Amino acid sequence: MTRGNQRDTDRAKAQKKLAQLNKGKKTDGISHNKRAENDAEIMRAKQAAKAEAKAGEGSAAAKK
Secondary structure: OOOOOHHHHHHHHHHHHHHHHHOOOOOOOOOHHHHHHHHHHHHHHHHHHHHHHHHHHHHHHHHO
């Protein structure tokens, strides 16, 4: 074995690199389309709540 532990160190380095690349990725088993639909639904709900709050502020300001 003339290479010593070079193969092992290269393997460890490759695993570390893959771990860094996969860091932060969501892997909960749902498809991209399903995730997009869920995210869009959440954003619509947030927008509706924001619009209601803004409409409430407008009517409250008119009452003052």
